[in-house]
Amino acid sequence: MKLAVVGGGSTYTPELIDGFARLRDTLPIEELVLVDPAADRLDLVGGLARRIFAKQDHAGRITTTTDIDAGVADADAVLLQLRVGGQAARNKDETWPLECGCVGQETTGAGGLAKALRTVPVVLDIAERVRRANPDAWIIDFTNPVGIVTRALLQAGHKAVGLCNVAIGFQRKFARLLDVNPSEVHLDHVGLNHLTWELGVRLGGPDGENVLPKLLAEHGDAIADDLRMDRQIVDRLGVVPSYYLRYFYAHDEVVRELGTKPSRAAEVAAMEKELLAMYGDPTLDEKPELLAKRGGAFYSEAAVDLAASLLGNGGSPVQVVNTYNNGTLPFLPDDAVIEVQARVGHDGATPLAVPALDPLYAGLIANVTAYEDLALEAALRGGRDRVFKALLAHPLIGQYEYAEGLTDRLIAHNREHLAWA
Template sequence: MRLAVAGGGSTYTPELIDGFARLRDTLPVSELTLIDPDTERLELVAGLARRIFAAQGHDATVTTTADPEAGVDGADAVLLQLRVGGQAARQLDETWPLECGCVGQETTGAGGLAKALRTVPVVLDIAERVRRTNPDAWIIDFTNPVGIVTRALLQAGHKALGLCNMAVNLQRKFAKLLDVMPEEIHLDHYGLNHLTWELGVRLGGPGGTDVLPKLLTEHVDGLALDVRMPRGVLETLGAFPSYYLRYYYAHDETVREMRGKPSRAEEVAAIERELLTMYGDPKLTEKPALLSRRGGAFYSEAAVALAAALLGGDAGGWTGDGTGDGADARRSGRGPGGARPSVQVVNLRNDGTMPYLPDDAVIEVPAEIGRDGAVALPVPAAGPLQTGLVAHVTAYEDLALDAALHGGRERVFKALLAHPLIGQYDRADALTDRLLASNREHLAWA
């Protein structure tokens, strides 16, 4: 099986390699191609990838290229983990919105729109190369903002699903609190990428007992601390919100905090410099502990499980705890003998799952995954606190994608005006000017 990773020079990549090596029985990768325009960085990452494979007795070959078309040619699946403009662009995304009194963040609000405008054209170009060389290949998008990027891919007719590591992290968090194995936990995960709630936490599968009330009773203080919200908010919601919802529920407080400390981009840039130095050490044969501070924990487990299910592997539904090798993993994917489909949280077309949204909206919910793609499971009933915000952000995403595909100051302004974190014409106007000034080198139409 051959996989390609666009953005293979990312410091995330050794996390992915570690998963491929440990879970070889789940996803038998024989060749991995890392694609990145930064060839110096790419070779550092590739060198560590080869050493990780060798140290774990995995015989997969690792090749590198700066040419996307050559890199994706012949791949069974292509993983996208791009950052157009690098950490320097992220630093801008996280700072200029603060000048207008808005959250500075790379995946939501004005910064998230800037990232979408830079990213969508590049992703669609890569996807077209995949379609030309091997149209049956699956595209798995880990590139933020995942919802908008995945929607762009699907509207262009590509075989694509979006992936985020948040649900797999929560599965493990709740399993630890309940002292059970992660595969015993099913999440009633509801919403859009980076705008989700756990409406239920079920033991034993989609029809299992909902233990979220127990968690919110016995562990509410710790859970509230995790998402940096008062315990009373969680108790009132009766659901567990994504920590991204703090940008909505405590916007002004968050802006004040952001203005008083270094940006996350600065922190990540410093971590990346140290990681890249480590990656160049020929004695390093495993992912370093520092990588856990980079973000993306359990990304490899989620990516392996999704790719295996889409490609008809024997263990597409692996949902273990990430500590053992593939031989010890639980299996529930559709493999030889017609095993049941794997259930995983992905970003996919709505197609009536949330009837108040258009069919072509991209939602983030549990779905059955098999060789033919993903089918969303029925979602639990959500209240106005969820449906109202989801509908609002979906409308913004529609306008954001229009701006990313067609450009133009007016389209950017409309998207910013529609975003619930902005919503005022004077702010939207000022943010539009700052967005364009900060991103001209990445926007062909600006």
């Protein structure tokens, strides 16, 4: 089995490598190729990756290349974890929206749109290369904004499934609170990527006992603290929202907060510099503790599980993924990409049935899906007017004056990445 990781020079890759090494029985990799245009980072990450495999007695071969075509040749699955423009572009995404009084964040709002515009054309080019190399290869997209990127891939006819670590993070957290094995915890996880709610927490399987009321009663303070939301809000909802919902439920508070501290991108950039220095140490043969602060907890476990299922090598039969709606949420078009529990196998992902949603959730999902329609159109076809319409449609923006100012700023800060600008 051959896997390729595009964006393999990321400082987060050792987390993925550690998972591949530990879970070799679930996903028996014979060859792993790390692909990245940044040769200097690739050398450091690749060296540590080989040492991790060696320490854990993994017999798989790890190679590195800056050539995408060479890297994906004959790959059974390709994982995408790239960041067009790097942390410098992310830093802009998190700062210029604040000038208009809007949230600056890399996956939602104006910053999320900027990332989508930069990313979709690049991902589609990579996917075409994968298809030419091996039409049967699966593409696992971990590149944000996952929902929009996965939709672009699926609409172009690629064998793709989107993946996010929010659900597995909740699963592991709830398992600790309940003192059970994570495999016993199943989530009624519903929504769009980075716009989800845990409507239930079930023990033993998708039809098991719902222990969410017990969790909220006994551990509500801890859950609310992790979300950075008031306990009262979580109790009134009676569900557990993704922490990304804070941008919607406490928008003005978040904007004020973001204006008083360095961007997350600046923090990550400093962390990456330190991590790369560690990776250059030839005695380091495990992922450093600092990596846990980088974000993306449990990504490796989720990636291994999904790849194993898609490649017919076992894996959990039910997983939370991003895939076509196909009638699951009846108020959305079939080709909307949703994030829900799905049955996953070598034929792809099929969402499980979802109960009728409260309008409180369905309304916001429908609104953001409409924005994502316009965002993808802007990413595929370009043009200032399409960017403006996408921004105006986003519920975190929604005002003509804001959309105008944000459109000008988005184009100005991303011109080098926009072929049409």
